[in-house]
Amino acid sequence: MSEQALIERRPLTRLGGLGRTLRRIMREPLGALGLSLVVFVVLMALFADVLASYPSTKLSPADRFQPASWQHLLGTDHLGRDLFSRVLHGGRIALAIALGATGASLVIGIVLGLIAGYGPRWLDNLMLLLFDALKSFPTVMLALTLVTLTGPSLTAVVVVVVLVSVPGYARIIRTQTLVLKSAEHVMAARSMGASTARILAVHIMPNVIGPILILASMDIPVVVAIEAGLSFLGLGVRPPMPSWGSILNDGFANIRDSYWIVVAGGLPIVLTTLGFTFLGETLRDVFDPRLRGRG
Amino acid sequence: MTVLDVRDLSVDFATEDGALQALKKVELTVPKNRIVGVVGESGCGKSTLINAILGLLADNGSVTSGRILFEEGQDLAHLDGAAMRALRGRKIATVFQDPMGALNPVLSVGRQMRDIQYRSGLSRREKDTRSVAMLRKVRIPDPEKRLAQFPHEFSGGMKQRIAIAMALMMEPSLLIADEPTTALDATLEVTIIELLKELQQQIGCSVLFISHHLGVIAELCDEMIVMYAGEVVERGTTRDIFHNARHPYTRKLLACDPARLSHRAARLPTIPGTLPDLRRRPAGCVFQARCEIADGVCSTMPPDAVVTEGHVARCWHTSEALAVEATA
Amino acid sequence: MTSEPLLTVSDLRVQFRMGGIMAGLSGQPTSIEAVAGVSFSLERGRTFALVGESGSGKTTLARAVNGLQVAAGGSIRFEGRELRDFSKSDWKPVRRRMSMMFQDPVGSLSPRLSVRSILAEPFAIHGLSGKDANAEVMRLLALVGLPRDFADRYPHQLSGGQARRVGVARAVALDPVLIIADEPTAGLDVSVQGEVLNLLNDLRDRMGLSLLIITHNLHVVRQIADSMAVMYLGRFVEEGETEAIFAAPHHPYTAALLSANPEPDPDKVHNRIALPAEVPSLLARPSGCEFHTRCPFAQDKCAADAPLPARVGASLFTCHFPLNPETGAALAGAG
Numbered sequence: 001m002s003e004q005a006l007i008e009r010r011p012l013t014r015l016g017g018l019g020r021t022l023r024r025i026m027r028e029p030l031g032a033l034g035l036s037l038v039v040f041v042v043l044m045a046l047f048a049d050v051l052a053s054y055p056s057t058k059l060s061p062a063d064r065f066q067p068a069s070w071q072h073l074l075g076t077d078h079l080g081r082d083l084f085s086r087v088l089h090g091g092r093i094a095l096a097i098a099l100g101a102t103g104a105s106l107v108i109g110i111v112l113g114l115i116a117g118y119g120p121r122w123l124d125n126l127m128l129l130l131f132d133a134l135k136s137f138p139t140v141m142l143a144l145t146l147v148t149l150t151g152p153s154l155t156a157v158v159v160v161v162v163l164v165s166v167p168g169y170a171r172i173i174r175t176q177t178l179v180l181k182s183a184e185h186v187m188a189a190r191s192m193g194a195s196t197a198r199i200l201a202v203h204i205m206p207n208v209i210g211p212i213l214i215l216a217s218m219d220i221p222v223v224v225a226i227e228a229g230l231s232f233l234g235l236g237v238r239p240p241m242p243s244w245g246s247i248l249n250d251g252f253a254n255i256r257d258s259y260w261i262v263v264a265g266g267l268p269i270v271l272t273t274l275g276f277t278f279l280g281e282t283l284r285d286v287f288d289p290r291l292r293g294r295g
Numbered sequence: 296m297t298v299l300d301v302r303d304l305s306v307d308f309a310t311e312d313g314a315l316q317a318l319k320k321v322e323l324t325v326p327k328n329r330i331v332g333v334v335g336e337s338g339c340g341k342s343t344l345i346n347a348i349l350g351l352l353a354d355n356g357s358v359t360s361g362r363i364l365f366e367e368g369q370d371l372a373h374l375d376g377a378a379m380r381a382l383r384g385r386k387i388a389t390v391f392q393d394p395m396g397a398l399n400p401v402l403s404v405g406r407q408m409r410d411i412q413y414r415s416g417l418s419r420r421e422k423d424t425r426s427v428a429m430l431r432k433v434r435i436p437d438p439e440k441r442l443a444q445f446p447h448e449f450s451g452g453m454k455q456r457i458a459i460a461m462a463l464m465m466e467p468s469l470l471i472a473d474e475p476t477t478a479l480d481a482t483l484e485v486t487i488i489e490l491l492k493e494l495q496q497q498i499g500c501s502v503l504f505i506s507h508h509l510g511v512i513a514e515l516c517d518e519m520i521v522m523y524a525g526e527v528v529e530r531g532t533t534r535d536i537f538h539n540a541r542h543p544y545t546r547k548l549l550a551c552d553p554a555r556l557s558h559r560a561a562r563l564p565t566i567p568g569t570l571p572d573l574r575r576r577p578a579g580c581v582f583q584a585r586c587e588i589a590d591g592v593c594s595t596m597p598p599d600a601v602v603t604e605g606h607v608a609r610c611w612h613t614s615e616a617l618a619v620e621a622t623a
Numbered sequence: 624m625t626s627e628p629l630l631t632v633s634d635l636r637v638q639f640r641m642g643g644i645m646a647g648l649s650g651q652p653t654s655i656e657a658v659a660g661v662s663f664s665l666e667r668g669r670t671f672a673l674v675g676e677s678g679s680g681k682t683t684l685a686r687a688v689n690g691l692q693v694a695a696g697g698s699i700r701f702e703g704r705e706l707r708d709f710s711k712s713d714w715k716p717v718r719r720r721m722s723m724m725f726q727d728p729v730g731s732l733s734p735r736l737s738v739r740s741i742l743a744e745p746f747a748i749h750g751l752s753g754k755d756a757n758a759e760v761m762r763l764l765a766l767v768g769l770p771r772d773f774a775d776r777y778p779h780q781l782s783g784g785q786a787r788r789v790g791v792a793r794a795v796a797l798d799p800v801l802i803i804a805d806e807p808t809a810g811l812d813v814s815v816q817g818e819v820l821n822l823l824n825d826l827r828d829r830m831g832l833s834l835l836i837i838t839h840n841l842h843v844v845r846q847i848a849d850s851m852a853v854m855y856l857g858r859f860v861e862e863g864e865t866e867a868i869f870a871a872p873h874h875p876y877t878a879a880l881l882s883a884n885p886e887p888d889p890d891k892v893h894n895r896i897a898l899p900a901e902v903p904s905l906l907a908r909p910s911g912c913e914f915h916t917r918c919p920f921a922q923d924k925c926a927a928d929a930p931l932p933a934r935v936g937a938s939l940f941t942c943h944f945p946l947n948p949e950t951g952a953a954l955a956g957a958g
Contacts, residue, residue, distance in 0.1 A: 188731045192718055548814065
């Protein structure tokens, strides 16, 4: 304990002020690229109504298989729908599902992890068994089973994502909670008479969510891919609602007539996935290098 | 001959809030076959000093002036990585507060002690014989059997003794011991100190012993330096410092040690004030804000005033410090 | 009210389970007794120190008194009530009367909370947020001598001494009658140790507190405690008035601890009582006097018979051959 501590006092996973965080991210080339891509994708999705001049589901058989032009920035598909508006609206759905599902997984994972880590030993063992059981299912099998039971829907996609990601989050939270359980600041709270709920919410959770938030940001592209994949297979978003996955599927069906559709469906998936991955990895490296190699 | 000769050493760290001068014009000599103590409180620069000597400064740290002469030859401040690695462990050995820093938990003690001797050219059996002899020297009971054991099978005090045995295995010319007894109970602390003293004489190496514990320094060291806020404020023989301290900080630090009070005091002495911000060092004396005898001249950099030969205090008022206390 | 001490602990025992069923089946002990029948009492306004090496059970004992560790046997009477019968809800009001400080000055403060939130927390926990929390925080900061703007700092921005002051402020927030302090000066520089001990002494006098101090630092004990007990392997080997014990320890272990403190004087000639060997494991307690494996004065009797507690003046100790010669002979005969 000396000036060394002062100098190296860069607390891990302390997500300091927003401005400082942004500056740190922009200092890394990949971080800057990732952040720009993410901002671009989010803005496009947010302002889909303003930017796209055609309704995303309007059929126009006369305009089938149009290549890119000033009227149709990304061309049209086999039903004459404007691909640019379909991509933007599909982006909305993809991002909504990604954020919604990741958010839900986070909340559930954190709560379960805290309970497993702080609760009695038998409950911990039981929950670990449950997490392992869930983890051992392959994602696609799980999705197929669920869709067979309930039919394809947005909800099904979200449920699949939640089931797949909760065990991972919960395990990380549990391990860290277990460590903090006997930490002196937690003992101090107990000795003051703090309730279990207060200890978990005030003294443990703020100290364990840092790494998991970073991991979650790296999971967003995975969820985008899962949604696109399920929709591609016809197990996710149902037509005529636009989804990058279903656009891609349409593209493959009509690839002899027009390659534009595949490009229109594939490009946003690639850009979004890359953007979030670069951003997530930069966040991780900046705030918590210990997580490298995980997630 | 001097084993280590640090001259005018300054080290800066680049931080987000500007440069931080962690060491300022540090002067230090470790003669052959002597134990030199480094004493100072948190933030005094002890760790930076060790890291600078070992060439282990963090990436944002750099030596801005001075040199660190080792055995009157190599300048450690400007040595490349390979040459430094060749010295570390063989010529310069280290023992830290946590012995597990030196011990690998998944290898047996015997294996680790053999590994240290990889340059010796001895056979496996000869290496083990030397290991056993070394463990016996640090008073590990039944060393032949214990070679096969793993670090976790030893108590904290024994682990530290094994770490010392490993550090001294290659008979280094300099042992740097950084708070090696701080984590130990007082009864163990005493045995480690006595052990170090004995081994130092047997091997004939020099020791740079860092501690915040004045009693340990007094008992173990021949010479000592007192550090405050990255500067060596006073240096001399241990007797010079304990019996005739001239820097006001040294005097206050000595007075604070509750071990000096043979009876219960109504109020324990303290040093009012706080350490200066090393990013904005005061002009002149680094201790002036907390010093009772500071005056106008203290805002200019004080000289390293020689009290007697080898006893130096970085202060404008080395003779007045005594007078003030005599009247108080 | 003058009859009963503030805190009376009698024959307190704390056990830890070791290993699993397999260990039990293979005949190894399945539990260790970290605190093995300890009794002491603490009067109002006084300071009692528990001294011992690491593993002596002193921290476990303190946590048992504070209810953080379940006791296996014995009794803890605090303000006239038996705490061992208490349910979790019974404990809550007790926690206003008895607070605890933990070893690590910075680590015992919640890292993501500001000093303001840390100091306001005791009030929030006990439903006293009706009080002006900010005014209370300011009062507490003033009480421990920290500037007001420290309220907005976070634990990692505090030095060890400053963090310790915050810990003291939190401990006295609800006007307790007893503070249990585990190594209150651990990890602090000597000049700061003095500040913290002065502060604790001041608060004790001003607020009429009682202090239970756990430490391995005998200098701390001497400066703050009225009476003390020396623990070894979960039991008291010597207990009495601090001054008396420092002047003339009876138990060889106490004497060894006292002599083990290196003094800041290079010319000092040390007459040490060296303790050979290591502290025995709690899984294999030595026979007879449990200290005989390390005692430089041990004789055959020590390995065979456990000594009974003996009393000289206000001191209580367990040793067949106590050190103080003028009384020692008589005691050895009586034991």
